[in-house]
Amino acid sequence: MVVMVEGLVTNAVNYGETDKMLTLITRQYGKLNVYSRGGRRISSKFMSGSLKFTYGDYVINKTDKLNILQEASPKMSFFGLHKDLSSSALADYICEVLTDVTMPEEPDTEALDLCLNCLYVLSENKHEPDAVKAVFEWKMIERLGVYPDLSGCRKCGRADKEWYYLDIMNGELTCRDCGSPEDRITDPEENGTARITVLMSGAEVYAANRIMNSEKSKTFSLPKDKGVRKRLSEVSEKYLLNHLERSYKTLDFYKEISKLQ
Numbered sequence: 001m002v003v004m005v006e007g008l009v010t011n012a013v014n015y016g017e018t019d020k021m022l023t024l025i026t027r028q029y030g031k032l033n034v035y036s037r038g039g040r041r042i043s044s045k046f047m048s049g050s051l052k053f054t055y056g057d058y059v060i061n062k063t064d065k066l067n068i069l070q071e072a073s074p075k076m077s078f079f080g081l082h083k084d085l086s087s088s089a090l091a092d093y094i095c096e097v098l099t100d101v102t103m104p105e106e107p108d109t110e111a112l113d114l115c116l117n118c119l120y121v122l123s124e125n126k127h128e129p130d131a132v133k134a135v136f137e138w139k140m141i142e143r144l145g146v147y148p149d150l151s152g153c154r155k156c157g158r159a160d161k162e163w164y165y166l167d168i169m170n171g172e173l174t175c176r177d178c179g180s181p182e183d184r185i186t187d188p189e190e191n192g193t194a195r196i197t198v199l200m201s202g203a204e205v206y207a208a209n210r211i212m213n214s215e216k217s218k219t220f221s222l223p224k225d226k227g228v229r230k231r232l233s234e235v236s237e238k239y240l241l242n243h244l245e246r247s248y249k250t251l252d253f254y255k256e257i258s259k260l261q
């Protein structure tokens with residue numbers, strides 16, 4: 001069956017001397033592995049459409065065994081990503097998470113749009129990478145349906161406290177005044193429990209809530225305080241990775257690069 005799809009190349013692995021195997025996240029069929037015959041050749045009509053981070057229209061011969069690329073018309077290539085190592089490392093991580101959460105035949109256009117929006121902002125250098133990472137992760141937490149209740153302390157209900165403990169697996173906040181010793185556990189190994197807790201300031205809770213509930217156009221209205229933005233990214237990372245139950249080498253690489261800059 002020949003199909004027309006719109007999608008983003010989230011990974012492109014060399015195959016043989018001249019070919020590539022693409023991972024394409026599409027609006028129509030979710031995740032597709034697509035064979036790009038000759039996609040490595042500069043003279044190939046598939047070359048530009050077979051590059052990682054390219055978004056475009058694709059015509060694919062979809063069979064039970066193999067999906068074969070027949071036409072590629074790139075619309076966006078996010079060239080800016082290749083100018084900065086930190087941005088391209090973060091884009092790799094963003095694409096890997098999107099690839100992980102998108103299933104074959106189950107398109108998630110909102111997750112795809114979130115990823116495209118983040119790649120655009122990174123490519124155009126509109127916000128610092130850590131802020132883009134925080135927005136991507138908090139929004140992805142919301143997309144996955146595992147978002148925490150950040151409306152206030154689960155015990156006293158107050159939303160105006162200075163400090164809270166966030167229980168990562170249960171997605172609940174407890175203010176520092178109501179917190180029992182259990183709420184303060186931050187190292188599950190040491191305490192022999194699966195509870196994972198992080199401390200968040202009231203400003204961080206407010207900002208995270210705002211990102212998750214924001215309209216698309218206001219997603220990047222972030223706190224001015226750089227420290228708050230950095231902490232937001234640390235908490236979202238811990239939350240997302242614990243719920244996805246995995247780690248990412250691409251993320252480790254991004255963090256290594258960030259330390260050097």
Ligand SMILES: [Zn+2]
Pocket residue numbers: 153154155156157158174175176177178179
């Ligand atoms: Zn409380």
